Each structure stands twice: as C-alpha cells, then as structure tokens.
Amino acid sequence: MKTSICTFLTFQDHKAEEAMYFYVDLFDNSKVIDVQRYGTDGPGKEGTIISAIFELNGTRFMCSDSFIQHDWNFTPAVSNWVECETEEEFNGLYNALMENGDVKMPIDNYGFSQQFTFVEDKFGVSWQLNLE
Known part of the structure; x- marks a missing residue:
C-alpha cells in the first residue's frame, strides 16, 4: 500500500x-x-x-x-517552509505574503541562513522564507 x-x-x-x-x-x-x-x-x-x-x-x-464554525483556526506552530534561490524571489514572496498579513520574524540573518523571515498571510497561513 x-x-x-x-x-x-x-x-x-x-x-x-x-x-x-x-x-x-x-x-x-x-x-x-x-x-x-x-x-x-x-x-x-x-x-x-x-x-x-x-x-x-x-x-x-x-x-x-468548512461549513462548521470551529473554535480553532490556523496557528503559526505549523508553517510552510520555502527555500528561495534568489533575493529577488525571496523579496517578491515576502511582499506578497505579508500584504494584509503579519510579520512574525522580520527579515534578518538569524545565524542559520543569510536571510530569513516568518510571515502569516492575510488568510492566517504561516510561511517561513529562507534564502539559501
């Protein structure tokens, strides 16, 4: 199976x-x-x-x-990890995903990559963007 x-x-x-x-x-x-x-x-x-x-x-x-109204919604504890190959790709995704959303971690070098950010989009879905 x-x-x-x-x-x-x-x-x-x-x-x-x-x-x-x-x-x-x-x-x-x-x-x-x-x-x-x-x-x-x-x-x-x-x-x-x-x-x-x-x-x-x-x-x-x-x-x-969902036709049922639940007591829960999306949580930043579960997110989508995106490996970006270029700074242009990284910035484009960041700008689109953060529009009417929320930045959980601003763009910075956090020691594990050269450029990283954590955003929650306008739908409440979380995304971690990493520049390789």
Whole structure:
C-alpha cells in the first residue's frame, strides 16, 4: 500500500478558493488539479469548496471551506517552509505574503541562513522564507 501525505488547509470564512488561487499565482510550477463544490443541497454554502487539490511548485496541498464554525483556526506552530534561490524571489514572496498579513520574524540573518523571515498571510497561513 502506498501512503500519501499532503497539507490540508481548512478555511472558515469561505476563503479557500481565493487563497488557493493566490498561492497558485504566487509560486512557479503550480496548478489547481481538482475542485469539488457544494451544491444547492448543502450542507455548505452553495458554490463553496468541499475539497480542492492543488500543487505549489510540485508539492500537493488540499483545502476546503468548512461549513462548521470551529473554535480553532490556523496557528503559526505549523508553517510552510520555502527555500528561495534568489533575493529577488525571496523579496517578491515576502511582499506578497505579508500584504494584509503579519510579520512574525522580520527579515534578518538569524545565524542559520543569510536571510530569513516568518510571515502569516492575510488568510492566517504561516510561511517561513529562507534564502539559501
């Protein structure tokens, strides 16, 4: 049996589709693979995402719009690590991800790389950007 593991992002404010396309547009070699939506019979709001599969630079992710309001949301304790090859790539990702988001660790040399930052994007998803 082949076991498959991928990150699953649960959105509570009908932001799954917006976030998915934001990420797919932001990262090279990315695409939406499949989207399943709620219909008129629910239980979620019609047109919102039951589940979607997408890839970011070849890494598979899934997302959904939860029709249940949970007491939890995303946490910075779990984040996406991005190895950037150039300062231009690093700065472009930083500027896009921090817009209307929150910088958890500002850009600096923290001793483990030449340039690093930790940001939470406008959807509440955390990203660690590292310049190799």
